[in-house]
Amino acid sequence: MTDKVDIAGMRKAYKGEGEVFDIGQLTSKEPYANFGEWFKEACNTPSIHEANAMSLATATKDGCPSVRIVLLKGFDSRGFMFFTNYTSKKAQDITENPRVSLCFNWDVLNRVVRIEGTAEKLSEEESTAYFQSRPKSSQIGACVSHQSKVIPSRQVLDDRNKSLQEKFSSVEMLPKPDYWGGYLIRPHRVEFWQGQTNRIHDRICFRRPAEGEVIDPLVTHHGDDGWVIERLSP
Numbered sequence: 001m002t003d004k005v006d007i008a009g010m011r012k013a014y015k016g017e018g019e020v021f022d023i024g025q026l027t028s029k030e031p032y033a034n035f036g037e038w039f040k041e042a043c044n045t046p047s048i049h050e051a052n053a054m055s056l057a058t059a060t061k062d063g064c065p066s067v068r069i070v071l072l073k074g075f076d077s078r079g080f081m082f083f084t085n086y087t088s089k090k091a092q093d094i095t096e097n098p099r100v101s102l103c104f105n106w107d108v109l110n111r112v113v114r115i116e117g118t119a120e121k122l123s124e125e126e127s128t129a130y131f132q133s134r135p136k137s138s139q140i141g142a143c144v145s146h147q148s149k150v151i152p153s154r155q156v157l158d159d160r161n162k163s164l165q166e167k168f169s170s171v172e173m174l175p176k177p178d179y180w181g182g183y184l185i186r187p188h189r190v191e192f193w194q195g196q197t198n199r200i201h202d203r204i205c206f207r208r209p210a211e212g213e214v215i216d217p218l219v220t221h222h223g224d225d226g227w228v229i230e231r232l233s234p
């Protein structure tokens with residue numbers, strides 16, 4: 001029995017109270033260029049260890065949610081990409097229910113990007129090109145692990161790693177396994193959250209309007225490429 005750990009008072013005193021963080025980089029009227037700007041800043045912030053680490057939420061067809069960290073490996077005007085094992089829990093969820101959500105938390109910048117969209121497999125060509133660009137140890141790693149499966153011990157993995165290292169000792173590149181590849185998340189909603197020291201945070205949302213939706217010009221603004229832009233209350 002664990003006694004309740006009281007962390008109700010746990011609260012960060014923000015430095016520079018009253019300072020207003022700049023969200024002026026949100027100059028583009030579509031989300032990808034804005035994401036690119038924020039991502040570049042996150043990558044250039046030394047205290048952010050892995051700017052491309054993001055939470056990926058999936059759900060079963062019954063709506064049972066599951067979230068884990070994956071690495072963003074590319075983005076373009078189609079959407080956001082990551083790679084994984086197609087027999088993993090996340091991939092099973094996506095097969096049943098392609099609706100997913102991503103969340104980046106760049107806390108030293110007081111920034112979050114939150115994305116909702118649908119996942120689809122990347123082409124075999126794109127997956128193979130990425131797989132073979134990885135270091136050999138990572139290629140072997142992908143083959144070692146039948147991700148998300150129950151195994152009897154760590155020994156199973158170490159043995160498989162050793163036997164694959166021997167098997168492929170004379171080649172630089174392994175063939176990509178069929179069960180490994182990428183996903184493209186096509187977003188229908190991308191929110192940029194900029195925390196402010198006075199707790200009156202900024203939230204700017206790009207979304208795809210519903211078919212036939214009547215836009216209220218007082219609060220909803222037309223962006224580029226069919227996106228609409230709104231400010232949300234924090």
Ligand SMILES: Cc1cc2nc3c(=O)[nH]c(=O)nc-3n(C[C@H](O)[C@H](O)[C@H](O)COP(=O)(O)O)c2cc1C
Pocket residue numbers: 050053066067068069070071072082083084085088089090091147148
């Ligand atoms: C920083 C970090 C990056 C990760 N990147 C990936 C990734 O790109 N792809 C992946 O399949 N798992 C990645 N993982 C492992 C996943 O978090 C997770 O354990 C694994 O994918 C199995 O998830 P699942 O059982 O829900 O499918 C990463 C974990 C961490 C902590």
